[in-house]
Amino acid sequence: MASLVSLIDAVQADCDRAVWSRGVELARGDSVQVESRDAREIVLRVVGKAARVAPQVTLHLADEAWECSCASVDDPCEHVAAAAIALRREQKTGAAVPEQSKRMGRLVYLLRDQGGALVLERAVEFEGKRTPLSARLTAVAAGRGNGPEFV
Numbered sequence: 001m002a003s004l005v006s007l008i009d010a011v012q013a014d015c016d017r018a019v020w021s022r023g024v025e026l027a028r029g030d031s032v033q034v035e036s037r038d039a040r041e042i043v044l045r046v047v048g049k050a051a052r053v054a055p056q057v058t059l060h061l062a063d064e065a066w067e068c069s070c071a072s073v074d075d076p077c078e079h080v081a082a083a084a085i086a087l088r089r090e091q092k093t094g095a096a097v098p099e100q101s102k103r104m105g106r107l108v109y110l111l112r113d114q115g116g117a118l119v120l121e122r123a124v125e126f127e128g129k130r131t132p133l134s135a136r137l138t139a140v141a142a143g144r145g146n147g148p149e150f151v
Contacts (some may be wrong), residue, residue, distance in 0.1 A: 003061040004039035004042075004087065010064045011076050011084040019074045023081025033100040042087070045100050046079040057083040105131070 025078040026046055045054040055070035055078050068079045086097045105126030112119050122133040
């Protein structure tokens with residue numbers, strides 16, 4: 001995977017030192033999860049402990065390019081840095097970056113008709129099973145409400 005190595009090197013070369021340092025902290029905290037990967041790109045999520053949203057990082061291997069769904073003005077941002085660091089660690093140690101579906105559920109929204117009214121319900125989908133989410137989203141994300149972990 002020579003293209004992955006050069007992409008990781010390009011991220012590090014373009015990264016501000018403070019941003020890289022925050023990326024190191026995220027990677028050390030096992031916040032990076034693989035959503036999908038193929039020969040052309042790797043899509044990852046960076047799940048911070050206090051964050052309500054897990055930014056999606058896409059690494060384009062052939063183009064040595066990256067993108068992140070966060071609103072940071074830094075390019076690359078700390079999420080891209082964390083993804084690169086986690087993938088470098090994977091190459092060096094052989095311990096795979098965990099896949100997202102194996103660690104947490106995904107928040108899904110369901111629409112249904114209830115007597116002519118449209119009703120919106122939230123659920124957490126994990127391993128093909130949907131669990132209704134009745135507590136406030138922020139409470140569950142902060143660990144104060146009952147419900148499964150989700151991204």
